Amino acid sequence: MRDEFTGLLRGAPHELRKWLENPTAARGRLTALIIIAGFGSYGLTVGLWRAPEMGAYVAFKMPALIFITLASNSLLNGILGLLLGSGLGFKQSLLAQLMSFAVAAMILGALAPVTFFMALNAPSADSAGATAAHANFLVTHTALIAFAGVMANVHLARMLIATTPNTRIAGMTIAAWIGGNAFMGAQFSWILRPFFGTPTIEVAFLRDHPMQGTFYETVWSSLRSSTGDYALFVLFIAGFILLLLHAPLIKLLRKSTTSKP
Protein backbone atom coordinates (compact mmCIF):
# COMPACT_ATOMS: atom_id res chain seq x y z
CA MET A 1 0.00 0.00 0.00
CA ARG A 2 2.89 2.34 0.78
CA ASP A 3 4.17 1.84 -2.77
CA GLU A 4 0.77 2.81 -4.14
CA PHE A 5 0.82 6.00 -2.02
CA THR A 6 4.25 7.07 -3.15
CA GLY A 7 3.51 6.07 -6.76
CA LEU A 8 0.41 8.25 -6.71
CA LEU A 9 2.31 11.20 -5.21
CA ARG A 10 5.31 10.86 -7.53
CA GLY A 11 3.01 10.83 -10.53
CA ALA A 12 5.35 8.83 -12.79
CA PRO A 13 3.50 8.20 -16.09
CA HIS A 14 4.02 4.42 -16.06
CA GLU A 15 2.68 4.14 -12.51
CA LEU A 16 -0.36 6.30 -13.21
CA ARG A 17 -1.07 4.34 -16.39
CA LYS A 18 -0.95 1.10 -14.39
CA TRP A 19 -3.69 2.41 -12.10
CA LEU A 20 -5.98 3.45 -14.93
CA GLU A 21 -5.43 0.29 -16.98
CA ASN A 22 -6.74 -1.69 -14.05
CA PRO A 23 -9.36 0.42 -12.25
CA THR A 24 -10.18 -2.07 -9.50
CA ALA A 25 -12.63 -1.48 -6.67
CA ALA A 26 -9.70 -1.76 -4.23
CA ARG A 27 -7.99 1.21 -5.87
CA GLY A 28 -11.26 3.17 -5.75
CA ARG A 29 -11.61 2.36 -2.05
CA LEU A 30 -8.00 3.34 -1.36
CA THR A 31 -8.37 6.76 -3.02
CA ALA A 32 -11.70 7.29 -1.20
CA LEU A 33 -10.03 6.48 2.12
CA ILE A 34 -7.16 8.88 1.37
CA ILE A 35 -9.71 11.62 0.57
CA ILE A 36 -11.62 10.98 3.81
CA ALA A 37 -8.43 10.94 5.90
CA GLY A 38 -6.69 13.86 4.18
CA PHE A 39 -9.57 16.28 3.72
CA GLY A 40 -11.10 15.14 7.03
CA SER A 41 -8.00 15.88 9.10
CA TYR A 42 -7.39 19.17 7.31
CA GLY A 43 -11.08 20.11 7.68
CA LEU A 44 -10.85 19.47 11.40
CA THR A 45 -8.12 22.10 11.71
CA VAL A 46 -10.10 24.57 9.57
CA GLY A 47 -13.12 24.50 11.85
CA LEU A 48 -11.29 23.98 15.12
CA TRP A 49 -10.40 27.64 15.56
CA ARG A 50 -14.08 28.63 15.71
CA ALA A 51 -15.17 25.78 18.04
CA PRO A 52 -14.42 22.04 18.53
CA GLU A 53 -17.85 21.02 17.17
CA MET A 54 -17.22 23.22 14.12
CA GLY A 55 -14.00 21.23 13.60
CA ALA A 56 -15.98 17.98 13.65
CA TYR A 57 -18.54 19.39 11.20
CA VAL A 58 -15.90 20.56 8.72
CA ALA A 59 -14.00 17.26 9.06
CA PHE A 60 -17.15 15.59 7.78
CA LYS A 61 -18.15 18.23 5.23
CA MET A 62 -14.84 18.61 3.38
CA PRO A 63 -14.62 14.99 2.13
CA ALA A 64 -18.40 15.05 1.60
CA LEU A 65 -17.98 18.09 -0.68
CA ILE A 66 -15.54 16.13 -2.86
CA PHE A 67 -17.75 13.04 -3.07
CA ILE A 68 -20.96 14.99 -3.77
CA THR A 69 -19.22 17.00 -6.52
CA LEU A 70 -17.81 13.87 -8.13
CA ALA A 71 -21.13 12.03 -7.86
CA SER A 72 -23.12 14.83 -9.48
CA ASN A 73 -20.62 15.18 -12.33
CA SER A 74 -19.65 11.53 -12.83
CA LEU A 75 -22.05 10.80 -15.70
CA LEU A 76 -21.27 14.08 -17.47
CA ASN A 77 -17.50 13.75 -17.02
CA GLY A 78 -17.62 10.14 -18.22
CA ILE A 79 -19.54 11.08 -21.36
CA LEU A 80 -17.31 14.11 -22.04
CA GLY A 81 -14.17 11.99 -21.60
CA LEU A 82 -15.45 9.51 -24.17
CA LEU A 83 -16.67 12.15 -26.62
CA LEU A 84 -13.41 14.06 -26.46
CA GLY A 85 -11.58 10.87 -27.40
CA SER A 86 -9.69 10.21 -24.16
CA GLY A 87 -10.52 6.50 -24.50
CA LEU A 88 -11.26 6.38 -20.75
CA GLY A 89 -14.45 4.58 -19.72
CA PHE A 90 -16.75 5.72 -16.92
CA LYS A 91 -14.90 3.73 -14.23
CA GLN A 92 -11.50 4.95 -15.44
CA SER A 93 -12.51 8.61 -15.60
CA LEU A 94 -13.99 8.43 -12.10
CA LEU A 95 -10.83 6.77 -10.76
CA ALA A 96 -8.64 9.38 -12.50
CA GLN A 97 -10.52 12.16 -10.74
CA LEU A 98 -10.50 10.31 -7.41
CA MET A 99 -6.72 9.92 -7.80
CA SER A 100 -6.35 13.63 -8.47
CA PHE A 101 -8.40 14.54 -5.38
CA ALA A 102 -6.43 11.97 -3.39
CA VAL A 103 -3.23 13.87 -4.24
CA ALA A 104 -4.81 17.10 -2.96
CA ALA A 105 -5.97 15.19 0.15
CA MET A 106 -2.44 13.93 0.83
CA ILE A 107 -0.99 17.43 0.50
CA LEU A 108 -3.63 18.99 2.76
CA GLY A 109 -3.48 16.07 5.20
CA ALA A 110 0.27 16.53 5.46
CA LEU A 111 -0.26 20.23 6.19
CA ALA A 112 -2.92 19.53 8.82
CA PRO A 113 -0.44 19.49 11.76
CA VAL A 114 0.78 22.94 10.68
CA THR A 115 -2.73 24.38 10.38
CA PHE A 116 -3.66 22.69 13.68
CA PHE A 117 -0.79 24.53 15.35
CA MET A 118 -1.92 27.73 13.64
CA ALA A 119 -5.47 27.28 14.96
CA LEU A 120 -4.19 26.72 18.49
CA ASN A 121 -2.02 29.83 18.41
CA ALA A 122 -4.47 32.26 16.78
CA PRO A 123 -6.48 34.70 18.97
CA SER A 124 -9.66 32.90 19.99
CA ALA A 125 -12.98 33.45 18.20
CA ASP A 126 -14.42 35.44 21.13
CA SER A 127 -11.41 37.71 21.63
CA ALA A 128 -10.87 41.27 20.39
CA GLY A 129 -8.59 40.16 17.57
CA ALA A 130 -11.07 37.57 16.24
CA THR A 131 -11.95 39.48 13.07
CA ALA A 132 -8.31 39.87 12.03
CA ALA A 133 -7.59 36.24 12.90
CA HIS A 134 -10.56 35.09 10.84
CA ALA A 135 -9.36 37.14 7.86
CA ASN A 136 -5.83 35.70 8.18
CA PHE A 137 -7.27 32.22 8.43
CA LEU A 138 -9.31 32.74 5.28
CA VAL A 139 -6.32 33.94 3.27
CA THR A 140 -3.98 31.17 4.53
CA HIS A 141 -6.44 28.33 3.96
CA THR A 142 -7.47 29.66 0.55
CA ALA A 143 -3.80 29.78 -0.49
CA LEU A 144 -3.12 26.24 0.82
CA ILE A 145 -6.22 24.77 -0.80
CA ALA A 146 -5.39 26.54 -4.08
CA PHE A 147 -1.85 25.12 -3.99
CA ALA A 148 -3.14 21.58 -3.31
CA GLY A 149 -5.74 21.99 -6.07
CA VAL A 150 -3.17 23.11 -8.65
CA MET A 151 -0.83 20.23 -7.74
CA ALA A 152 -3.72 17.78 -8.02
CA ASN A 153 -4.60 19.17 -11.44
CA VAL A 154 -0.97 18.84 -12.58
CA HIS A 155 -1.12 15.17 -11.54
CA LEU A 156 -4.38 14.74 -13.41
CA ALA A 157 -2.76 16.29 -16.49
CA ARG A 158 0.22 13.89 -16.20
CA MET A 159 -2.20 10.99 -15.93
CA LEU A 160 -4.17 12.06 -18.99
CA ILE A 161 -1.05 12.80 -21.06
CA ALA A 162 0.17 9.28 -20.25
CA THR A 163 -3.09 7.56 -21.16
CA THR A 164 -4.82 9.56 -23.91
CA PRO A 165 -3.84 9.41 -27.60
CA ASN A 166 -2.39 12.94 -27.71
CA THR A 167 -1.82 16.06 -25.64
CA ARG A 168 -4.62 18.01 -27.34
CA ILE A 169 -7.17 15.45 -26.17
CA ALA A 170 -5.58 15.39 -22.70
CA GLY A 171 -5.83 19.20 -22.53
CA MET A 172 -9.46 19.30 -23.66
CA THR A 173 -10.47 16.50 -21.27
CA ILE A 174 -8.76 18.12 -18.30
CA ALA A 175 -10.33 21.49 -19.13
CA ALA A 176 -13.80 19.91 -19.32
CA TRP A 177 -13.38 17.99 -16.06
CA ILE A 178 -11.80 20.83 -14.07
CA GLY A 179 -14.36 23.29 -15.41
CA GLY A 180 -17.31 21.07 -14.48
CA ASN A 181 -15.96 20.10 -11.07
CA ALA A 182 -15.01 23.69 -10.20
CA PHE A 183 -18.43 24.97 -11.29
CA MET A 184 -20.34 22.41 -9.22
CA GLY A 185 -17.80 22.34 -6.37
CA ALA A 186 -18.26 26.08 -5.81
CA GLN A 187 -22.04 25.69 -5.63
CA PHE A 188 -21.84 22.69 -3.27
CA SER A 189 -19.39 24.54 -1.03
CA TRP A 190 -22.04 27.29 -0.86
CA ILE A 191 -24.73 24.77 0.07
CA LEU A 192 -22.51 23.07 2.68
CA ARG A 193 -21.33 26.36 4.26
CA PRO A 194 -20.07 27.33 6.87
CA PHE A 195 -16.50 26.03 6.65
CA PHE A 196 -14.43 28.77 8.23
CA GLY A 197 -17.00 29.87 10.80
CA THR A 198 -17.48 33.64 10.97
CA PRO A 199 -16.93 34.66 14.63
CA THR A 200 -20.15 36.69 14.78
CA ILE A 201 -22.38 33.88 13.49
CA GLU A 202 -23.43 30.96 15.65
CA VAL A 203 -21.78 27.59 15.06
CA ALA A 204 -23.98 25.32 12.91
CA PHE A 205 -23.62 22.28 10.68
CA LEU A 206 -25.42 24.09 7.84
CA ARG A 207 -26.82 27.58 7.54
CA ASP A 208 -30.60 28.04 7.65
CA HIS A 209 -32.07 27.34 4.19
CA PRO A 210 -28.77 26.07 2.73
CA MET A 211 -30.26 25.59 -0.74
CA GLN A 212 -31.39 29.20 -0.98
CA GLY A 213 -29.27 31.29 -3.36
CA THR A 214 -26.30 30.33 -5.48
CA PHE A 215 -22.58 30.90 -5.13
CA TYR A 216 -22.44 32.81 -8.41
CA GLU A 217 -25.34 35.17 -7.71
CA THR A 218 -23.92 35.93 -4.26
CA VAL A 219 -20.42 36.61 -5.58
CA TRP A 220 -21.81 38.82 -8.35
CA SER A 221 -24.04 40.86 -6.02
CA SER A 222 -21.17 41.23 -3.49
CA LEU A 223 -18.88 42.40 -6.28
CA ARG A 224 -21.51 44.85 -7.54
CA SER A 225 -22.05 46.31 -4.10
CA SER A 226 -18.35 46.60 -3.27
CA THR A 227 -16.90 47.67 -6.62
CA GLY A 228 -19.91 49.18 -8.41
CA ASP A 229 -19.29 49.63 -12.12
CA TYR A 230 -15.90 47.92 -11.87
CA ALA A 231 -17.43 44.51 -11.03
CA LEU A 232 -16.76 43.09 -14.51
CA PHE A 233 -13.19 44.36 -14.45
CA VAL A 234 -12.56 42.79 -11.02
CA LEU A 235 -14.07 39.53 -12.28
CA PHE A 236 -11.74 39.63 -15.27
CA ILE A 237 -8.72 40.18 -12.98
CA ALA A 238 -9.85 37.26 -10.77
CA GLY A 239 -10.11 35.06 -13.87
CA PHE A 240 -6.62 36.11 -14.93
CA ILE A 241 -5.20 35.27 -11.49
CA LEU A 242 -6.91 31.86 -11.68
CA LEU A 243 -5.28 31.29 -15.06
CA LEU A 244 -1.88 32.34 -13.66
CA LEU A 245 -2.30 29.85 -10.82
CA HIS A 246 -2.61 27.13 -13.44
CA ALA A 247 0.65 28.15 -15.13
CA PRO A 248 2.39 24.86 -14.09
CA LEU A 249 -0.40 22.87 -15.72
CA ILE A 250 -0.33 24.93 -18.92
CA LYS A 251 3.46 24.63 -18.99
CA LEU A 252 3.25 20.85 -18.61
CA LEU A 253 0.73 20.56 -21.46
CA ARG A 254 2.83 22.78 -23.73
CA LYS A 255 5.98 20.84 -22.90
CA SER A 256 4.25 17.56 -23.73
CA THR A 257 2.94 18.98 -27.01
CA THR A 258 6.47 19.81 -28.16
CA SER A 259 7.94 16.48 -26.96
CA LYS A 260 5.19 14.33 -28.57
CA PRO A 261 5.22 14.07 -32.33
Next chain:
Amino acid sequence: MNKPENQSSTTPPPLPPPLKDDAPLLSIFEHLLKHPFSLVDNIRNNEKPGGLILKLSLVIVASLLLFGITLGSFSFHEQLWAAPVKTLFGVLFSAVICLPSLYIFTALTGTSLKLIEIVQGLASALALTGALLLGFAPVLWVFSQSSESQPFFGFLVIATWLISVLFGTGFLMKMLKGSGTENSGPVKIWVGIFLLVTLQMSTTLRPLIGRSDTFFTTEKRFFLQHWGEEMSPNREEYREVEEGR
Protein backbone atom coordinates in the same frame (compact mmCIF):
# COMPACT_ATOMS: atom_id res chain seq x y z
CA MET B 1 -8.19 2.75 -23.00
CA ASN B 2 -6.13 4.15 -25.81
CA LYS B 3 -2.44 3.36 -25.83
CA PRO B 4 0.01 6.23 -25.83
CA GLU B 5 1.62 7.15 -29.11
CA ASN B 6 5.16 6.30 -28.07
CA GLN B 7 4.31 2.76 -27.00
CA SER B 8 3.94 1.35 -30.47
CA SER B 9 3.64 3.40 -33.59
CA THR B 10 3.35 0.41 -35.91
CA THR B 11 0.57 -1.57 -34.20
CA PRO B 12 -2.87 -0.09 -34.85
CA PRO B 13 -5.32 -0.01 -31.91
CA PRO B 14 -7.67 -3.04 -31.72
CA LEU B 15 -10.84 -2.67 -33.78
CA PRO B 16 -14.06 -2.30 -31.80
CA PRO B 17 -16.47 -5.25 -32.00
CA PRO B 18 -18.90 -4.80 -34.93
CA LEU B 19 -22.43 -3.75 -33.99
CA LYS B 20 -25.08 -6.31 -34.96
CA ASP B 21 -28.41 -5.28 -36.52
CA ASP B 22 -30.36 -6.67 -33.55
CA ALA B 23 -27.95 -5.30 -30.93
CA PRO B 24 -29.59 -4.41 -27.58
CA LEU B 25 -30.17 -0.80 -26.61
CA LEU B 26 -27.28 -0.73 -24.15
CA SER B 27 -24.85 -1.95 -26.79
CA ILE B 28 -26.01 0.73 -29.24
CA PHE B 29 -25.61 3.38 -26.56
CA GLU B 30 -22.11 2.13 -25.76
CA HIS B 31 -21.11 2.25 -29.43
CA LEU B 32 -22.56 5.74 -29.75
CA LEU B 33 -20.23 6.94 -26.99
CA LYS B 34 -17.14 4.74 -27.39
CA HIS B 35 -17.07 3.57 -31.01
CA PRO B 36 -19.05 6.04 -33.15
CA PHE B 37 -17.42 4.85 -36.39
CA SER B 38 -18.63 1.31 -35.67
CA LEU B 39 -22.19 2.68 -35.39
CA VAL B 40 -21.69 4.62 -38.64
CA ASP B 41 -20.62 1.37 -40.28
CA ASN B 42 -23.76 -0.31 -38.95
CA ILE B 43 -25.97 2.52 -40.24
CA ARG B 44 -24.44 2.14 -43.71
CA ASN B 45 -24.94 -1.63 -43.83
CA ASN B 46 -28.01 -2.05 -41.65
CA GLU B 47 -30.77 -4.19 -43.15
CA LYS B 48 -33.27 -3.30 -40.43
CA PRO B 49 -32.98 0.49 -39.98
CA GLY B 50 -36.38 0.65 -38.26
CA GLY B 51 -35.09 -1.28 -35.25
CA LEU B 52 -32.15 1.06 -34.73
CA ILE B 53 -34.32 4.18 -35.10
CA LEU B 54 -36.84 2.77 -32.60
CA LYS B 55 -34.14 2.00 -30.02
CA LEU B 56 -32.51 5.42 -30.46
CA SER B 57 -35.95 7.04 -30.18
CA LEU B 58 -36.39 5.41 -26.78
CA VAL B 59 -33.13 7.02 -25.61
CA ILE B 60 -34.21 10.40 -27.04
CA VAL B 61 -37.69 10.33 -25.47
CA ALA B 62 -36.48 9.14 -22.05
CA SER B 63 -33.58 11.61 -21.85
CA LEU B 64 -35.60 14.61 -23.06
CA LEU B 65 -38.44 13.85 -20.63
CA LEU B 66 -36.00 13.60 -17.72
CA PHE B 67 -34.25 16.80 -18.81
CA GLY B 68 -37.66 18.49 -19.07
CA ILE B 69 -38.57 17.37 -15.54
CA THR B 70 -35.33 19.02 -14.35
CA LEU B 71 -36.41 22.26 -16.05
CA GLY B 72 -39.88 21.93 -14.52
CA SER B 73 -38.41 21.48 -11.04
CA PHE B 74 -37.47 25.18 -11.11
CA SER B 75 -41.14 26.13 -10.72
CA PHE B 76 -42.83 22.82 -9.77
CA HIS B 77 -46.68 22.71 -10.02
CA GLU B 78 -47.94 22.29 -13.59
CA GLN B 79 -44.41 22.80 -15.00
CA LEU B 80 -43.42 19.34 -13.75
CA TRP B 81 -45.45 17.86 -16.60
CA ALA B 82 -45.65 20.85 -18.97
CA ALA B 83 -41.88 21.42 -19.28
CA PRO B 84 -41.02 17.78 -20.21
CA VAL B 85 -43.89 17.64 -22.73
CA LYS B 86 -42.83 20.94 -24.30
CA THR B 87 -39.13 19.96 -24.34
CA LEU B 88 -39.86 16.64 -26.03
CA PHE B 89 -42.30 18.13 -28.53
CA GLY B 90 -40.05 21.12 -29.26
CA VAL B 91 -36.93 19.08 -30.00
CA LEU B 92 -38.74 16.43 -32.05
CA PHE B 93 -40.66 19.04 -34.05
CA SER B 94 -37.41 20.98 -34.67
CA ALA B 95 -35.77 17.76 -35.88
CA VAL B 96 -38.66 16.98 -38.24
CA ILE B 97 -38.73 20.44 -39.83
CA CYS B 98 -34.94 20.48 -40.16
CA LEU B 99 -34.68 16.99 -41.69
CA PRO B 100 -35.27 18.09 -45.33
CA SER B 101 -32.53 20.73 -45.06
CA LEU B 102 -30.19 18.20 -43.46
CA TYR B 103 -30.73 15.89 -46.44
CA ILE B 104 -30.00 18.68 -48.93
CA PHE B 105 -27.02 20.08 -47.01
CA THR B 106 -25.57 16.57 -46.62
CA ALA B 107 -25.91 15.99 -50.35
CA LEU B 108 -24.02 19.27 -50.93
CA THR B 109 -20.98 17.74 -49.22
CA GLY B 110 -20.79 15.19 -52.04
CA THR B 111 -21.55 12.19 -49.84
CA SER B 112 -23.44 9.11 -51.02
CA LEU B 113 -25.53 8.85 -47.83
CA LYS B 114 -29.19 7.92 -48.39
CA LEU B 115 -32.18 9.54 -46.68
CA ILE B 116 -32.76 6.55 -44.38
CA GLU B 117 -29.10 6.67 -43.34
CA ILE B 118 -29.39 10.39 -42.62
CA VAL B 119 -32.51 9.74 -40.51
CA GLN B 120 -30.54 7.18 -38.50
CA GLY B 121 -27.64 9.64 -38.21
CA LEU B 122 -29.97 12.39 -36.95
CA ALA B 123 -31.53 9.96 -34.45
CA SER B 124 -28.03 9.03 -33.23
CA ALA B 125 -27.06 12.70 -32.91
CA LEU B 126 -30.24 13.44 -30.92
CA ALA B 127 -29.66 10.39 -28.70
CA LEU B 128 -26.13 11.60 -27.99
CA THR B 129 -27.46 15.10 -27.25
CA GLY B 130 -30.03 13.51 -24.92
CA ALA B 131 -27.33 11.50 -23.12
CA LEU B 132 -25.32 14.67 -22.51
CA LEU B 133 -28.42 16.52 -21.31
CA LEU B 134 -28.95 13.67 -18.85
CA GLY B 135 -25.37 14.15 -17.69
CA PHE B 136 -26.09 17.83 -17.10
CA ALA B 137 -29.41 17.13 -15.34
CA PRO B 138 -27.96 16.75 -11.79
CA VAL B 139 -26.04 20.02 -12.25
CA LEU B 140 -29.16 21.86 -13.40
CA TRP B 141 -31.29 20.31 -10.66
CA VAL B 142 -28.99 21.69 -7.95
CA PHE B 143 -29.29 25.19 -9.43
CA SER B 144 -33.05 24.86 -10.01
CA GLN B 145 -33.43 24.28 -6.26
CA SER B 146 -30.98 27.00 -5.20
CA SER B 147 -31.67 29.90 -7.51
CA GLU B 148 -34.80 32.00 -7.86
CA SER B 149 -33.36 33.95 -10.75
CA GLN B 150 -34.98 32.95 -14.05
CA PRO B 151 -32.31 34.72 -16.17
CA PHE B 152 -29.52 32.87 -14.34
CA PHE B 153 -31.19 29.47 -14.62
CA GLY B 154 -32.22 30.20 -18.21
CA PHE B 155 -28.62 31.05 -19.06
CA LEU B 156 -27.44 27.73 -17.58
CA VAL B 157 -30.09 25.79 -19.53
CA ILE B 158 -29.13 27.47 -22.81
CA ALA B 159 -25.42 26.86 -22.17
CA THR B 160 -26.02 23.15 -21.49
CA TRP B 161 -28.26 22.91 -24.56
CA LEU B 162 -25.61 24.50 -26.79
CA ILE B 163 -22.82 22.25 -25.46
CA SER B 164 -24.97 19.11 -25.81
CA VAL B 165 -26.10 19.91 -29.36
CA LEU B 166 -22.56 20.74 -30.49
CA PHE B 167 -21.26 17.41 -29.14
CA GLY B 168 -24.33 15.51 -30.35
CA THR B 169 -24.19 16.81 -33.90
CA GLY B 170 -20.49 15.90 -33.91
CA PHE B 171 -21.83 12.43 -34.73
CA LEU B 172 -23.09 13.75 -38.08
CA MET B 173 -19.55 14.96 -38.87
CA LYS B 174 -18.20 11.51 -38.00
CA MET B 175 -20.85 9.96 -40.24
CA LEU B 176 -19.74 12.19 -43.11
CA LYS B 177 -16.12 11.24 -42.47
CA GLY B 178 -17.12 7.56 -42.34
CA SER B 179 -18.76 7.92 -45.74
CA GLY B 180 -15.49 9.18 -47.17
CA THR B 181 -16.27 12.92 -47.36
CA GLU B 182 -13.91 15.50 -45.92
CA ASN B 183 -16.12 18.49 -46.80
CA SER B 184 -18.36 19.06 -43.77
CA GLY B 185 -18.97 22.82 -44.27
CA PRO B 186 -22.64 22.59 -45.37
CA VAL B 187 -23.54 20.31 -42.44
CA LYS B 188 -21.84 22.72 -40.03
CA ILE B 189 -24.12 25.44 -41.40
CA TRP B 190 -27.09 23.09 -40.87
CA VAL B 191 -26.07 22.65 -37.23
CA GLY B 192 -26.28 26.44 -36.88
CA ILE B 193 -29.76 26.41 -38.46
CA PHE B 194 -30.91 23.59 -36.17
CA LEU B 195 -29.65 25.51 -33.14
CA LEU B 196 -31.51 28.63 -34.23
CA VAL B 197 -34.71 26.62 -34.72
CA THR B 198 -34.50 25.00 -31.29
CA LEU B 199 -33.75 28.34 -29.63
CA GLN B 200 -36.76 29.93 -31.33
CA MET B 201 -38.81 26.88 -30.34
CA SER B 202 -37.91 27.52 -26.68
CA THR B 203 -39.41 31.01 -27.06
CA THR B 204 -42.47 29.82 -28.98
CA LEU B 205 -43.25 27.17 -26.35
CA ARG B 206 -42.58 29.52 -23.40
CA PRO B 207 -42.81 29.42 -20.47
CA LEU B 208 -40.41 26.49 -20.06
CA ILE B 209 -38.89 27.69 -16.80
CA GLY B 210 -41.19 30.12 -14.98
CA ARG B 211 -44.95 29.79 -14.36
CA SER B 212 -47.81 31.15 -16.39
CA ASP B 213 -51.63 31.11 -16.25
CA THR B 214 -51.75 29.61 -19.71
CA PHE B 215 -50.02 26.58 -21.21
CA PHE B 216 -48.70 28.66 -24.13
CA THR B 217 -48.08 32.35 -24.60
CA THR B 218 -49.81 33.44 -27.77
CA GLU B 219 -47.72 36.57 -28.38
CA LYS B 220 -45.18 36.02 -31.19
CA ARG B 221 -41.64 37.01 -30.40
CA PHE B 222 -38.13 36.51 -31.75
CA PHE B 223 -35.96 34.65 -29.25
CA LEU B 224 -33.27 37.36 -29.08
CA GLN B 225 -35.89 39.96 -28.16
CA HIS B 226 -37.37 37.62 -25.54
CA TRP B 227 -34.03 36.89 -23.92
CA GLY B 228 -32.94 40.52 -24.14
CA GLU B 229 -36.02 41.53 -22.16
CA GLU B 230 -35.79 38.62 -19.69
CA MET B 231 -32.16 39.37 -18.87
CA SER B 232 -32.58 43.14 -18.79
CA PRO B 233 -32.43 45.09 -15.50
CA ASN B 234 -35.80 46.61 -16.56
CA ARG B 235 -37.40 43.16 -16.77
CA GLU B 236 -40.31 44.05 -14.47
CA GLU B 237 -41.21 47.06 -16.64
CA TYR B 238 -41.36 44.85 -19.71
CA ARG B 239 -43.56 42.41 -17.78
CA GLU B 240 -46.00 45.16 -16.82
CA VAL B 241 -46.22 46.36 -20.42
CA GLU B 242 -46.82 42.79 -21.56
CA GLU B 243 -49.55 42.22 -18.96
CA GLY B 244 -51.18 45.53 -19.89
CA ARG B 245 -51.62 44.45 -23.51
